[in-house]
Amino acid sequence: MSVIEKRQSDKAIALEAQYGAHNYHPLPVVLSRGEGVYVWDVDGQKYYDFLSAYSAVNQGHCHPKIIGALTEQAQKLTLTSRAFYNDRLGEYEKYLCEFFGYDKVLPMNTGAEAVETAIKLGRKWGYEKKGIPDGRAKVIVCLNNFHGRTITIISASNDPVATEHFGPFTPGIVPIPYNDLEALEAAMGPDVAAFLVEPIQGEAGVNVPDADYLQKAHAICKEHNVLLMADEVQTGIARTGRLLASCGNCDCPEKNCSGTPDVKPDVLILGKAISGGVLPVSAVLANDPVMEVIRPGNHGSTFGGNPLACAVATAALEVVAEERLAEKADALGRLFREKMQEIIDDTDLVRLVRGKGLLNAIVIDDSEDSSTAWEICLALKENGLLAKPTHGNIIRFAPPLVMTEEELLDCLSIIRKTLLEYQQS
Template sequence: MAVIEQLTSQQAIELEDKYGAHNYHPLPVVLSRGEGVYVWDVEGKKYFDFLSAYSAVNQGHCHPKIVNAMTSQAQTLSLTSRAFYNDMLGRYEKFASEYFNFDKLLPMNTGAEAVETALKICRKWAYEKKGIAENQAEIIVCENNFHGRTTTIISFSNDPVARKNFGPYTDGFIKIAYDNLEALETALKNNPNVAGFLVEPIQGEAGVYVPTEGYLAKAKALCEAYNVLFIADEVQTGIARTGRLLATCGNCSCEKKNCSGTPDVKPDVLILGKALSGGAYPVSAVLANDDIMSVIRPGNHGSTFGGNPIAAAVAMAALEVVEDESLAENAFQLGELFRSELNKYIETSKIVSLVRGRGLLNAIVINDSEDSDTAWNICMALRDNGLLAKPTHGNIIRFAPPLVMTKEQLLECVAIITKTLKEFE
């Protein structure tokens, strides 16, 4: 094998700029290695990772159990397509279905694919089980949502950057305010063609907006009253990130899974991705019970790579790590500590107005306008001080480290964050 030439950070950035489509605006740091809560750039500088690949690397970078499962399976059988059975998919489907307490799993690769899959299942269920006239089904979504960037998904986004010049858009969606039960009930009451309610338990990309206590349970009760599917997009909030196995919880045994907090609500349709593989491989899934999933039949939906043997092996290992290492419990405890420590700083801060979140999914709001570059500049200074984070929506900085972080590491990171913020006071 040829030796790969070592690039400098500037060379790597220039290559992407010249040969890659400009669909991202990365923080200027070029990473080449990761382990646990740390990443290193090509020059060898070490950083705390406080983004975790948007919560995909909950189990930490290059977790040995996950890497071993991936490499072992890759050396045995990598892909068959679904034209044939393989000896790993059924094991994974059984393992994950029982893990999250559902009857069936439909395997996909990416979070956006899983959301699209859930939308298709919901519509087909509406026509075949609820009795809505064909092509009349509507799905309620929330303002400021983020479910991906496919054509259908951006059709119900209100992010102008994601939407502009990508029309015409897909019909069939009703947009309401997030965390507003009255708006949800009005939409349900006034439209017999509503098939589902798609919601993020916490709106991550919008700035880690945590809904009012009890919102999800009451929203589920309204969906039940109107015979509408409650669809939870837990691509970012799932797999222990918020201090529970799922942010909705209610569909797991907290004693078995070492979750923290009271079980809340079981979705009718659960969407998972990102940390379902520990960030080692693209794996996503939609889970539902037989009365819903039975509407999917041969030819209705598929993916060449969805459910491949590597994905199956990786996902099982990733979920075992979550349970074996009590990552939900760790996220709950460290999240409480993180917000407590940040609030001590915020009491006298002029630059930060608040910190919010659940578990180790948190954000601080910078006391500046959304169109300012203050949050970006703070993230650049954090980088210089050895911690990587990224702004969202202009004046919000999201903090989401790997869940394998220790208390000592977290306190070291809090010190870096507060030291950096003081530079901007």
């Protein structure tokens, strides 16, 4: 890297440090372009993207069909607000409902907005349909969750970094251990409106529950007249080898089904890859008996359901189906874990690999407060692959689903080389 090139990267980093709030700790790489599974920094260095913007870029960077839809719609109409109808929203809502098998959708923008929407929906349903006395509705959540960073959502968090000095918090949140059906049963009661859960806990380090966990949790919810609300913001849109992670181990040959999955959540929360990472688009889906409690003035967003988002999200979901990305993620994920286990067998540095589809993580054999995982990610960057630690000693691996087998094997060789070199250093 030349002195001029280094100055270009340093300048970009320094500008963020001076003028931006310090609410992130990025890897020291300044990206300026992306295509498919690759990104390039301002100095022209090429990398494999093994994070996919936290699974927002499942369809790959700047997918031509999605960018084409963005460009075409942007030249016609971008925003009307919901004060008026627009010619894209109804078509998009129909497509989305049929795609996922629900009666109604409430369109929003970010994943956090979608979770907030689901909590509001669950509470209102609890009062109006279940008959919970006003002000007493409870929502059960799981420890070590990550649903976003708004005040109500961090009220459900047990991460001190997320909660310290942000109180007072929203009442009515009941935390239980993840993947613990006995705890879920014990938390049930007449005032419980909903159980909010991630099918796989991504930020917690790709924490995969027992195969029958969601199915049995859903049965417990039905027994107690409680809504199962699945946060699939990160796990949905083909990431885990099925259209939705809540489909579990269903044998749908297309793996894009909305037919009879293992579990059909009462409330489905989507975001991130629903737009292929091109725009902030999120959605909450439910059937009529749940969604009909929302009436004019109860909830909304100026940008929610805007024409540009509708065009982009429709194209993004078409790409998922046309390119069979769920099936691809399933096959490549199995290959990744198989080859990663072979690497683990050759080093004492990594304790295990876990995941589903192309949402995977390796656990470094070190304490959570160590810098080992961070240092390995820096070394991976130098070798042409971008990943990021989570929870201290865990590295999450989540490449775009358009990756080929040849590219995946190349990435595995980079990971092997990096881990073995780090161990010897």
